[in-house]
Amino acid sequence: MEHTLTTLPASRRPGCPFDPPKELIQAREHGPISRYTFPDGHEGWLVTGYDLARSVLADSRFSSRKELMRHHPLIDYGDIEVPPAPPGEFLLMDDPRHSRYRKPLVGKFTVRRMRLLTERVEQVTAEHLDAMEAAGPSADLVTAFARPIPSVIICELLGVPYEDRGFFQENIDKFLGGEVGDEELFAAYTATQRYLAELVAAKRANPTDDVLSDLTDTDLTDEELRGVALILLAAGFDTTANMLALGTFALLRNPEQLAALRADPGLTDGAVEELLRYLSVAKQFQRVALEDVELGGRTVKAGATVILSYNTANRDPERFADPHALDLRRQDGGHLAFGHGIHQCLGQQLARVEMRVAFPALFDRFPTLRLAVPAEEVPLRPEIADIYGVKSLPVTWDV
Numbered sequence: 359m360e361h362t363l364t365t366l367p368a369s370r371r372p373g374c375p376f377d378p379p380k381e382l383i384q385a386r387e388h389g390p391i392s393r394y395t396f397p398d399g400h401e402g403w404l405v406t407g408y409d410l411a412r413s414v415l416a417d418s419r420f421s422s423r424k425e426l427m428r429h430h431p432l433i434d435y436g437d438i439e440v441p442p443a444p445p446g447e448f449l450l451m452d453d454p455r456h457s458r459y460r461k462p463l464v465g466k467f468t469v470r471r472m473r474l475l476t477e478r479v480e481q482v483t484a485e486h487l488d489a490m491e492a493a494g495p496s497a498d499l500v501t502a503f504a505r506p507i508p509s510v511i512i513c514e515l516l517g518v519p520y521e522d523r524g525f526f527q528e529n530i531d532k533f534l535g536g537e538v539g540d541e542e543l544f545a546a547y548t549a550t551q552r553y554l555a556e557l558v559a560a561k562r563a564n565p566t567d568d569v570l571s572d573l574t575d576t577d578l579t580d581e582e583l584r585g586v587a588l589i590l591l592a593a594g595f596d597t598t599a600n601m602l603a604l605g606t607f608a609l610l611r612n613p614e615q616l617a618a619l620r621a622d623p624g625l626t627d628g629a630v631e632e633l634l635r636y637l638s639v640a641k642q643f644q645r646v647a648l649e650d651v652e653l654g655g656r657t658v659k660a661g662a663t664v665i666l667s668y669n670t671a672n673r674d675p676e677r678f679a680d681p682h683a684l685d686l687r688r689q690d691g692g693h694l695a696f697g698h699g700i701h702q703c704l705g706q707q708l709a710r711v712e713m714r715v716a717f718p719a720l721f722d723r724f725p726t727l728r729l730a731v732p733a734e735e736v737p738l739r740p741e742i743a744d745i746y747g748v749k750s751l752p753v754t755w756d757v
């Protein structure tokens with residue numbers, strides 16, 4: 359019988375902060391694709407199998423266009439019109455519109471370019487560890503470490519002048535962190551947009567050594583550059599911040615894995631990939647079928663919305679042995695945590711550099727780092743948040 363899910367859960371199971379909700383795991387047990395009835399009544403699909411998710415992501419018959427994304431997986435917005443993505447915000451566009459923006463950016467985010475940033479990431483990490491140590495012996499790891507590090511790095515990449523950092527970081531923290539009310543969120547979003555417009559104008563007048571200045575040398579308009587800057591911020595800050603905080607939480611809850619990582623620095627790269635797979639903080643994205651498509655033996659009709667559950671696909675037992683175990687020595691790589699296909703994460707090499715530097719530096723600096731509250735009391739983000747993670751992570755250490 360066909361498996362149908364009528365609601366997605368709003369939160370995870372108590373005591374299992376790292377596992378996808380059990381309804382999604384059960385859906386995968388029934389098969390790689392299930393029917394999903396959206397809250398507004400739309401009859402769509404949910405893909406939880408690894409191979410099937412990859413095939414959708416590589417298939418141009420499935421669209422990422424914002425104006426087609428009319429159905430929210432958890433909220434009934436009724437029959438709304440959604441406008442196309444504004445110029446520059448290419449995550450929610452298809453080719454060729456998408457590649458107009460992605461192409462000039464690709465060369466700025468290569469493995470080589472990002473490796474050159476390693477030293478700077480080390481400095482920024484050390485500065486934050488110094489401040490944390492000086493204020494200790496306890497801290498909220500989210501505000502002291504996980505959020506500021508990617509925030510400083512993205513500011514530098516975009517070329518935000520040092521004197522504007524405080525204001526800028528405060529606003530992006532509010533509008534991307536999802537921890538403030540609607541009014542404050544809107545004010546922070548507007549302030550960020552206004553600031554980015556000024557920044558683009560300043561870079562055009564006086565180019566400096568950063569990604570945004572480089573882009574002023576292309577045929578992108580100011581409005582497009584502002585959109586690109588916004589998407590880089592939105593995609594690159596909250597994701598990495600949540601990986602750092604949730605990753606630390608997961609390692610503290612798996613002491614034998616953490617001990618292996620401490621004992622063998624050669625394990626770091628593999629550990630980062632395994633944490634990406636195991637946690638999959640960018641937990642799901644959607645696509646819309648542009649025509650009827652056969653998928654896993656079902657016909658997905660033109661116009662149907664397909665939810666791709668990256669976190670469940672990354673726990674697919676047909677792809678990963680013992681998928682629910684965090685195993686830093688795992689050899690079966692190739693996770694979907696950065697997506698796949700034309701929208702595959704542009705900033706993945708940067709995110710890797712940040713995590714490969716930050717995790718070992720944190721555990722080196724604080725050999726006795728531990729949770730300062732019982733694990734069940736660590737506040738988790740609800741499933742409605744686009745990016746999964748912890749709201750705060752109280753930690754302490756011996757001095």
Ligand code: HEM
Nearest residue numbers: 448449593594597598640643695696697701703704705709
């Ligand atoms: C661990 C951290 C990160 C994770 C887990 C992550 C995850 C993802 C995923 C899953 C996608 C694909 C979305 C889709 O399928 O529609 C994506 C796209 C993207 N990411 Fe990341 N990301 C991370 C860090 C970053 C960073 C540091 C940057 C840049 C500074 C960045 C920039 C982007 C951009 C620009 C896209 C859109 C690409 C396109 O549409 O062509 N990401 N990311």
